[in-house]
Structure formats: C-alpha cells, structure tokens
Amino acid sequence: MTSPAVTSPASQPAAPSQPDQPAVHWRQVQWRLSRHAQRLLTLAIGGLLIAVITGRPVFAGLAAPPLLLLAAWRERRPAAIELKSGIGQRQLTEGQASAVSAELGGLDGHQAEVRLAAADGIQAGPVDTDGEGGYRLAYRPLRWGRRRVGTLEVLLTDPMYLAEGYLRLELPVINCQPMPAMPSGRIVLNRLPSRLGEHPARAAGEGSEFTGVREFVPGDRQRRINWPATSRLGTLQLNTFAAERAQNVVIIADVTADVGEQGLTSLDLTVRGAAGLIACYQAARDRVGLIMHAGTLSWIAPGLGQRHGYRLLDLLMSSTGGWDRSTGLTRLPRAALPPGALIVVFSPLLDYRLVESLRDLRERGFTVLVIDVLNAEPDAGRSKNGELTRRLWRLEQQAIRFSLTQIGIPVLHWDGKQSLDEPLAPYTKRTMVVRRG
C-alpha cells in the first residue's frame, strides 16, 4: 500500500475576501500604424505605382489626399503611460461579480480604449468609464478554482487615428471558491461524543431542550423546579433537559473522476456539495474534517473554527484530481477518522478503490452515507455492441450501489440542479441511528 500523502494545504489559510490595493505601473507603449493609416497608405502607394506603370498622371493625383492626411503624423507620442490597476477582491465565489479598476495617466491628449481579455473560466462584463481616465471592467468567474483573471489591454490612438499604441498587463490570479450547496438541515447521529456542542443528545444535561420531569433530589438547582407538576403530585418535581453535544463529521471528496455536463460535472458537484456541508456543520459548531480521495490522498483531521474552515476550503480547491493506477489505496487513514464520526462521501462511485475503502469503513463501525454525483453515462456509439456495453455498465453500477446499501451504507443520488436538502431529507428529519458492524 502506498503511504498516503499528508497535505497541509496552507500554513497561512486564505484570509476572508479583502479588496486588492491598486498597483501603479509605468508601462511602455508599443506604437504602430493604425489600420486606417495602413489603408490610406495602400491607396497612396497603389495610386503612385499605377501612375508610374501606366504613365497616367491622374493616378498620381489619387495619392495626394491620403499623403496629405498621413502628413499629419504626430511625432510626439508618450513612450510610457501610467497605469494604476487593481482586481478588487482576490477571494471570490463562483458567479460572484467583481471588477478590475484601471486608471490611466500621462496620455498626452491621446484617446484610450481599455478592455479585459478574460482567461478561461472568466466572463468579461461591460466596461464603465468615469470620463476622467478611470475605468471599471466587470468580470465574473464561472467556475471554482485558482484561476487567472486575464489580461488588461489598453489601445491608445492619436487624435487623427493614424497611430495606435498597445500595451498589456497580466492580471493576478484569484481564488474562486465553489458555490456551496448548503443544505438547511443536518444529519445528526443518535450517539454523539461527549463534547459540548449544539445537538441535543439522548443523555440528560444542561441543554435547553426539555426531555421530561423527575423527582427533586437534594443538590438539584431550584430554578428548574416544575411548579405545576409539584402542586399536582404533592412532591417537588424537576424539569430535565437534554445534553447538547457536538459531533465529528468527516467529508470524503472523491475527485478521481470529472465526468458529466460542463458546469455540473461530478467534480463540480463533489466540490460544491463538500463546501456546502463544511459550511453547514461549521455553523452548528461541529468538528469537520476532509479527506480528498485522488491519485494521492490528502486530509485534514476534524477541527473547529473559521480558520479551520478556510484550511478545508483550501484543500478542497488545491486538489488537481485525476486517477493514478499505481496507488492501490483501499484503507483510509485512522488519524483522519475519529471514532463515532459521521462520514459523508461525495463520489461518482467509479473508483473501485474507494468502494473498497467504504466497505472497510463500515466494517470498522463508522456511519457512512454516500451522495452519488454521477449524472453521465458512457457514449454507446454507433457500434452494434455499444448499447449492450452500456447496459452492462449500468448493471455494474447498480450492483455497486446495491452492495453498499446491503452493508448499511445509504446511497443518495444528487443531480446538482435540485437542492441538496431533497436527497438528504430522509436523514435530516430525525437522528441517524448508528449501527455497529
């Protein structure tokens, strides 16, 4: 078995979204003839050449207007201009609108046109100008991940449109977090570790959820005496409350495959679903951990707090995914799996090693729930056996899911279009019973 790679995704976790300070640069401008000047020059040269070849002076006359216009060529042009630019926030969420700000100086009477050549996965929006050399170029990341915004392109033209200057500025990389598919309900186990939290447990304790009434014994707090019950029964009665506990949740994100419709691939759904569950359980003060199942295994053990949440998101986005035949890992690390933890798996269930790992987890007594994010099928093609092969593939997939269900691992299908609440509904309405072995 190949030893798993422990990844510490960020010693300094990503900070919350902070506006980027605009940087000031002096950029050299590359000047050249404008398209308009090139066309005028073509007319002039064509006219002169034909006049010489044919001996007809009227063609030389055709060159006069364009040559006169080209004589207005301006020698003084700025060799460099001041460009102040910033990309707004470096930490965005999928689909969140932001803008690149640009301010130009030292134009020396030239007109400027600014545009954003957006990189892959970035959608450029309209360009707003304040009329005083300031521009605001809207953009929107379409997919999660660390990605380049693109290039800021500035085109300068002189007042006669005879020369145009060109300069480019590579914009920095942004961190685009997945749009979390956050469910409104949470899956809570019926057996919770004795750690203070927010979920009402079976055991009596100092929580706020009423569980019953019992007889008062010396040492009980008097403020909890139930006076109606006391007057009815004639002896002092006391209200009892459920203890409030936190649970350990470990999310396994299977990023070995990326199949399906663009924007709703299995990898997209895995990352969005995992980000949603991380946010959901962190909001309930639960301890959340993450295991990335890819060619190499990376994990962060369950923990608490906002900083821990950023580390989890960093790990979620840092994975390049992919499948590596050489790593035959079928056992997940004990360090990442505290006893009694709820394990939620986002997977298309296409990797047999993960299926074996899930069986192993179940045998070790963990409560496992699989969210199936596979929404694609192999193309049957036009061959005679294509459809038959696809049917066999379907049967194989059904068999995998059935075998997991038989050993007590529920498999829920999520298509990414509906809310994650819908497939999770049967398990969020009541506590999930822990079954050993």
Next chain:
Amino acid sequence: MNLRSLLVTAALTAAVVGWAAVPLRAGFGIKLVVLLTAFAGVANLIQLGLAWWRGYENAGDLTGGRLAARLIAAARLPWAEAMTVGALVLEALHHARPWHTVLLGVALLGYLFAVHLTETGQHPAAVRPQLPLLAAGVGLLALAAGAAALPAATSGLASGLVRSIAIIAAVVAAGLALPTWTRRPSQHEPGQGQQQDR
C-alpha cells in the same frame, strides 16, 4: 459601430466596385479582377458585420455560410486594402478617363473613412479635423485630372518631369511604408513593455 454606418459602408463598397468596373469589357482578366474586388469588398463587410454582431461566437452550429463567414473573420486579412488595390487595378485596365478616375478616388476615400468609422464606432463628426486636409487633397486630385486632360501634358519635358517626381515619390513612400508593413504586429501579440514599478 452601428447598423447605419455598416449600411453606408456597404453602399460605398457597391458604388466603388460598380464605378471601377463600368463599362464592363469582355476579357477573362477584367472579369477576374472584378470578381476578386467584389469578393474582397464582401469579405470586408462580413468582417465588419461579425464584429458588430457580438453574439456570433455563441450562434449555434457551424454549417454552410456561417462557417464561411467565421473563416473570413478569423482570417483577419486586410480585405479593405485588397478591395482598394482591386478597384485601382480595374480602373487602370480601362482606357484613360481622368474625371472618372477622380470620382473613383473620391469614392475610395469615402469608402476608407466609412470603414474606419464603422470599425471604431465613431460619429462622422470625428472626421471634422481632417476635412481641410481632405479638401486640399481632393483639390490636388482635381488638378491632376485637369493636367491629364490637357493634350500637351502627356508628352514633352514637363510630362517627363512630372513622371520623374512621381517615381521618386513612389520610391520614397514605398521605402517609408515597407518597414512598417513588415513589422506589423498581430492584434494578439503579447506586449513586451517593461514594467517599472514606482
């Protein structure tokens, strides 16, 4: 860029090609030049039209004419320049007719400015600062036509002098223009500007 300027460009394209072609003489060479000039004009219109219709990138499947249009746009060839040269060659293939050539020159200037305005999306008023120069140039063109119409100007010492000046001017213009054309950068060439942080 707006639809009106595109339509004006289309009208001027038709006018230039038509004016340079008439009277359409028999002969394979002339017909070929007419065809090539018309093709360059149409290709330039397609290029301008596709730039105007910003949504063409997402316009569905690529079949037939749409594929051809995208290929023309993607080629980024100087179609307007090709049409200009084609019209001049076409005019040269006809017998000498000075005033006809003058009108062709005016139409070509109008065409080039129409293409420029369509491309940059500017209002025609933006050309106003260049009007005095244009007027002077058209005046010189009219003078050239007048000189060509004089029978004595086509032979003798004065004619030889004019030809010599024209040859020198052509050589100088070509010498100035060729280095610029050979170093012509593409639109998406990466910038090589040095960054100097303040």
